Amino acid sequence: MARAVTERADALPALGEVFRAHGYSGASLAIISEATGLGKGSLYHFFPGGKAEMAEAVLEEIEAWFARRIFEPLREAEAPAAAVTAMFENVTAYFNAGRRICLVGALALGDPEDVFAAAVARYFRLWIEALAELLARAGVAGAEDLAEQVVGEIQGIIVLTKALDDTTVFARRIGDLERRVLARLA
Amino acid sequence: MARAVTERADALPALGEVFRAHGYSGASLAIISEATGLGKGSLYHFFPGGKAEMAEAVLEEIEAWFARRIFEPLREAEAPAAAVTAMFENVTAYFNAGRRICLVGALALGDPEDVFAAAVARYFRLWIEALAELLARAGVAGAEDLAEQVVGEIQGIIVLTKALDDTTVFARRIGDLERRVLARLA
DNA sequence: GTCTATAGATCGATAGAC
């Protein structure tokens, strides 16, 4: 039996899935309440700022996850090829091999009034910087350009996988992308 | 002075921009009414099915535009390099050099209950098929793979450009992508 | 902390005058 929801952080995973499934505007408090198992009273107790604060908390958790599992390993890596492979493994795990979309990317496209624009921009900037730094250390020419291309391409793969409702697209395109990046390290 | 709205089609451009800016769930009839200059009475006169019919009509118009300006030229092209260049020119024009997002991609990520899933999937399938056919005729090995990669990468570029709020990302990445595709034609 | 009840606004959609 899962631990009961006794603090904000316990509700974040379910909150993330709700926003992924319905978008920010489409995620009503009724849906959120059902998905988290928390009544409105509890939700506003944990998130006095309402839906906006819930989404912000989810974005913070996502950035923390990527910082720990993606950005920092890239910065601290000593073997570039292994670091690239590890990044794609973690990306594949996080996006559940294409069954899960990127909430940050979805908010980039669908954010009403750009309320989360700063957090969205920071996520992508941090990712590109960390990858570019690794590629530069590996002696790749145009490291910044390649990093920008790779991070963008991952987002495109997620869009395409969801659009075609076909997870083989994700596996095929992520595998191909990884091979192309590794080839640049030689 | 612009022609008055006297038929469905006249309202589609404004409708498209509303859905792009607010998403499907976030586009309320109040916003739609203001953006189109049509009262609710007129909106329901033109679109008896309400918001869902408006979005479907927009998607149909988008597919028609891409069919005429992107898919068919790819299929009918005799000079592959010129066709690729023309595709990227039309894509850049359509997405206004990165200032405009792809509504189909946004619906792929944010569609509630996947109401438009079939239209979304068809759009991407048609694009990939048309491009793959051209690449195969040009003798490119793995034409289907490259086409899938390119169409996905364009979506990623749009996401990244919007996320970073920087149209130089679009110009840089689309230019680079075009060069990489042209290199495969040699 | 969690619950019910409900406020107050806005939602999509309809009706009917013009």
Add this chain to the structure above:
DNA sequence: GTCTATCGATCTATAGAC
């Protein structure tokens, strides 16, 4: 075809008992 008025549902958010 377009307008205003309005319906009933749903929305976010709050209040107050427990």
